[in-house]
Amino acid sequence: DTEVTQTPKHLVMGMTNKKSLKCEQHMGHRAMYWYKQKAKKPPELMFVYSYEKLSINESVPSRFSPECPNSSLLNLHLHALQPEDSALYLCASSQDPSSSYNSPLHFGNGTRLTVT
Amino acid sequence: AQKVTQAQTEISVVEKEDVTLDCVYETRDTTYYLFWYKQPPSGELVFLIRRNSFDEQNEISGRYSWNFQKSTSSFNFTITASQVVDSAVYFCALSEAEGGATNKLIFGTGTLLAVQP
Numbered sequence: 001d002t003e004v005t006q007t008p009k010h011l012v013m014g015m016t017n018k019k020s021l022k023c024e025q026h027m028g029h030r031a032m033y034w035y036k037q038k039a040k041k042p043p044e045l046m047f048v049y050s051y052e053k054l055s056i057n058e059s060v061p062s063r064f065s066p067e068c069p070n071s072s073l074l075n076l077h078l079h080a081l082q083p084e085d086s087a088l089y090l091c092a093s094s095q096d097p098s099s100s101y102n103s104p105l106h107f108g109n110g111t112r113l114t115v116t
Numbered sequence: 117a118q119k120v121t122q123a124q125t126e127i128s129v130v131e132k133e134d135v136t137l138d139c140v141y142e143t144r145d146t147t148y149y150l151f152w153y154k155q156p157p158s159g160e161l162v163f164l165i166r167r168n169s170f171d172e173q174n175e176i177s178g179r180y181s182w183n184f185q186k187s188t189s190s191f192n193f194t195i196t197a198s199q200v201v202d203s204a205v206y207f208c209a210l211s212e213a214e215g216g217a218t219n220k221l222i223f224g225t226g227t228l229l230a231v232q233p
Contacts (some may be wrong), residue, residue, distance in 0.1 A: 042207055
């Protein structure tokens with residue numbers, strides 16, 4: 001079982017909907033990540049939070065809005081998405097942001113998002 | 117520029133065969149880490165191994181082994197006596213210390229391994 005839990009597993013939403021993806025970890029990790037993965041492609045980094053503060057935004061469109069309410073939770077708020085945003089959204093965490101370049105990422109199972 | 121190349125897009129083997137997945141990387145940093153992740157059809161990426169740039173010892177873990185050669189910038193992964201459960205996409209990834217503390221993994225394009233019974 002993965003130690004990073006993502007909900008929901010599947011999500012279908014219309015282009016005018018507002019929805020949120022949730023991610024939770026209880027490993028005491030202080031860095032959390034959102035990745036987007038299209039079919040047959042590697043994951044692409046979207047956002048990184050270090051100690052609950054946004055440290056990296058990889059030029060992600062504003063229709064994706066991340067939030068880190070506390071050290072265990074990470075949300076991704078979705079609004080006015082496009083069909084091309086359909087993908088697998090993966091959450092990950094790693095131990096210590098101050099040396100996280102050498103820390104393995106622990107990934108969740110992902111949310112498979114379909115935008116209609 | 118940093119780059120990870122996995123030239124094998126898909127590999128198909130029959131159970132019990134050995135298979136090697138290739139990974140070649142490019143970096144200007146002297147300190148970096150290399151990783152392998154497995155992504156089964158269920159979707160989650162599973163961490164398999166981490167190797168730092170100063171440790172060229174090969175590693176064996178059960179049926180898995182890794183061959184790190186700095187001279188050829190390669191970090192290849194061999195599965196011995198493959199099993200159907202090994203069927204997955206395998207990603208090689210690079211992380212550099214000089215990019216700052218935050219972990220920005222550079223993934224290869226992945227190799228889809230299909231193990232037939």
